[in-house]
Amino acid sequence: MFDFLGANAWMADKVLLATWESIYMVMISTVLSYLVGLPLGVILVATSEGHIVENKSVNTVLGSIVNAVRSVPFIIFLILIIPLTRLIVGTPIGTIASIVPLTLAAIPFVARLVETSLKEIEWGLIEAALSMGANAWQVITKVLLPEAMPSLSLGVAITTINLVGYSAMAGIVGGGGLGTLAYYYGYQRYENGIMWITVIVLVVLVQLVQMLGDTLAAKISNKRM
Amino acid sequence: MIEVRNLTKIFTTSSQEILALDEVSLHVEKGEVFGIIGLSGAGKSTLIRCINMLEKPTSGSVVIDGVDITTLESSELRSARQKIGMIFQQFNLLSSRTVYDNVMFPLEIAGFPKKEATQRVEELLELVGLEDRSDSYPAQLSGGQKQRVGIARALANKPKLLLSDEATSALDPQTTRSILGLLKDINHRLGLTIMLITHDMNVIKQTCDRVAVIDDSQIVEVGKVVNIFSKPQTDTSRSFIGTVVNNDVPEQMLQGRAALETGHDSLLIRVSFIGESAGKPLISSMIKKFDVDANILYGNIDYIKETPFGYLALELTGLPNHINEGLAYLKGQGLEVEVIRGV
Ligand SMILES: Nc1ncnc2c1ncn2[C@@H]1O[C@H](COP(=O)(O)OP(=O)(O)OP(=O)(O)O)[C@@H](O)[C@H]1O
Ligand SMILES: [Mg+2]
Numbered sequence: 001m002f003d004f005l006g007a008n009a010w011m012a013d014k015v016l017l018a019t020w021e022s023i024y025m026v027m028i029s030t031v032l033s034y035l036v037g038l039p040l041g042v043i044l045v046a047t048s049e050g051h052i053v054e055n056k057s058v059n060t061v062l063g064s065i066v067n068a069v070r071s072v073p074f075i076i077f078l079i080l081i082i083p084l085t086r087l088i089v090g091t092p093i094g095t096i097a098s099i100v101p102l103t104l105a106a107i108p109f110v111a112r113l114v115e116t117s118l119k120e121i122e123w124g125l126i127e128a129a130l131s132m133g134a135n136a137w138q139v140i141t142k143v144l145l146p147e148a149m150p151s152l153s154l155g156v157a158i159t160t161i162n163l164v165g166y167s168a169m170a171g172i173v174g175g176g177g178l179g180t181l182a183y184y185y186g187y188q189r190y191e192n193g194i195m196w197i198t199v200i201v202l203v204v205l206v207q208l209v210q211m212l213g214d215t216l217a218a219k220i221s222n223k224r225m
Numbered sequence: 226m227i228e229v230r231n232l233t234k235i236f237t238t239s240s241q242e243i244l245a246l247d248e249v250s251l252h253v254e255k256g257e258v259f260g261i262i263g264l265s266g267a268g269k270s271t272l273i274r275c276i277n278m279l280e281k282p283t284s285g286s287v288v289i290d291g292v293d294i295t296t297l298e299s300s301e302l303r304s305a306r307q308k309i310g311m312i313f314q315q316f317n318l319l320s321s322r323t324v325y326d327n328v329m330f331p332l333e334i335a336g337f338p339k340k341e342a343t344q345r346v347e348e349l350l351e352l353v354g355l356e357d358r359s360d361s362y363p364a365q366l367s368g369g370q371k372q373r374v375g376i377a378r379a380l381a382n383k384p385k386l387l388l389s390d391e392a393t394s395a396l397d398p399q400t401t402r403s404i405l406g407l408l409k410d411i412n413h414r415l416g417l418t419i420m421l422i423t424h425d426m427n428v429i430k431q432t433c434d435r436v437a438v439i440d441d442s443q444i445v446e447v448g449k450v451v452n453i454f455s456k457p458q459t460d461t462s463r464s465f466i467g468t469v470v471n472n473d474v475p476e477q478m479l480q481g482r483a484a485l486e487t488g489h490d491s492l493l494i495r496v497s498f499i500g501e502s503a504g505k506p507l508i509s510s511m512i513k514k515f516d517v518d519a520n521i522l523y524g525n526i527d528y529i530k531e532t533p534f535g536y537l538a539l540e541l542t543g544l545p546n547h548i549n550e551g552l553a554y555l556k557g558q559g560l561e562v563e564v565i566r567g568v
Binding site: 128133 | 277330
């Protein structure tokens with residue numbers, strides 16, 4: 001069962017490549033999902049009741065969309081948006097193609113995480129800024145985001161970790177990376193060694209990301225203490 | 226400077242309507258320190274927050290230097306707010322910024338040129354005595370220091386009006402004194418109008434020129450601080466004053482009086498002094514003029530904004546008509562005389 005200890009160089013190459021593909025997919029998807037999810041989260045907070053640009057209809061519509069996407073299990077979501085993936089990338093298979101469902105699924109998740117982080121900020125700080133004549137944009141960029149930075153960076157770590165898991169799922173339907181490796185060699189060819197290596201690599205990746213997130217958050221908080 | 230007219234604020238929650246301000250009107254002069262005192266829930270914060278429209282009044286107007294700020298549209302309101310500083314009980318400093326950058330914050334909002342802003346921040350830090358802490362973060366400061374940053378920040382845009390919502394309520398008495406001293410100093414030096422709310426009569430006594438007493442959403446009394454202290458018109462005012470000045474004659478003083486000569490009367494009175502009458506030897510001249518004895522039972526003298534103010538509890542003994550003449554003389558000299566007990 002532990003024959004991976006004697007795995008040859010060819011295998012090592014495969015694992016390395018798959019690991020790189022996974023990291024690549026996850027990183028790009030994380031960045032892209034924040035590009036959309038962060039503004040979305042900000043809008044969800046700012047348009048909520050009593051907030052700086054209260055707007056019930058915008059808030060309700062965005063909130064419902066976010067909830068709808070989040071309620072679809074990822075494995076179903078993957079299949080559901082194949083036509084869209086094909087439209088954007090040209091093919092539903094491979095590392096690049098996986099970025100589409102990963103990003104789309106992560107956007108609402110990121111939006112809610114950002115929303116939670118921003119809601120933790122004391123209203124008094126926002127009021128202080130308003131009392132100085134700040135506009136909504138200034139409140140967002142000078143108060144909300146900087147004040148929430150420690151919590152936002154933990155959110156990035158959580159999102160990345162989630163995407164590591166999702167990317168493995170995407171791999172099973174041909175998304176590339178560690179998921180595909182585990183599926184082809186581990187599941188279809190009964191090579192348990194590969195399976196275990198994949199698991200170990202995933203565990204290490206997740207640990208690394210969490211550590212990075214924790215360190216970053218602590219660093220920001222400590223500087224302020 | 227500020228003219229508040231018929232200001233009403235009703236908060237509508239899902240379960241009820243709360244009348245927080247009921248037709249409140251008041252006037253604040255340019256350059257004065259105007260206090261608002263009231264019990265918790267009386268509507269103080271709501272009132273001061275209506276002055277810079279953090280709270281939108283249900284009806285009524287707030288005119289600052291001729292401009293009714295309740296009618297401004299949002300961009301005009303933002304520029305108006307830049308000229309109204311505000312300080313808070315919880316300081317509300319940005320934890321993500323150093324002391325220096327916190328003071329810079331309102332200048333960034335106002336779009337100050339960088340070079341002028343830098344100079345202004347340095348001036349302000351010097352004014353509040355924190356020039357050596359400019360690189361500290363708020364979490365590294367004491368409450369008093371945080372409030373000094375709050376004050377520097379509120380003054381950054383050279384406002385004409387400073388609003389203070391219980392700015393010293395989270396501080397110990399000594400720190401409170403130093404912060405109030407700073408506010409007074411700013412008021413003198415910059416001619417800044419200050420409107421401050423508090424539930425602590427000591428704060429009013431130490432800092433304000435005039436005070437409004439607010440009770441149950443209404444202003445029940447407005448006037449010069451000395452006047453409110455010496456002649457409170459309402460029970461609310463009297464109980465606030467009671468927290469600072471002990472106005473009651475201690476019970477044991479009323480006991481065990483000296484035996485009276487035959488034909489003599491005894492009268493227990495309380496004489497209140499205010500202003501210059503406190504400096505005159507009126508009691509001793511009464512004793513000489515009218516042949517009455519005055520036994521001092523209890524007394525208290527204090528200063529409010531350089532005006533002496535206090536009272537004496539006296540037992541007057543002598544022939545009844547002498548006592549009456551003496552009383553009339555004291556009243557004629559402008560003293561407040563109140564008979565506590567006759568015999
Ligand atoms: N946002 C709000 N929504 C509903 N009711 C409110 C709101 N703000 C204040 N109130 C109510 O209005 C009344 C006046 O409140 P306000 O905060 O002005 O009192 P205050 O005099 O400042 O009291 P304190 O000394 O405790 O700060 C209270 O009954 C309070 O519950
Ligand atoms: Mg209050």
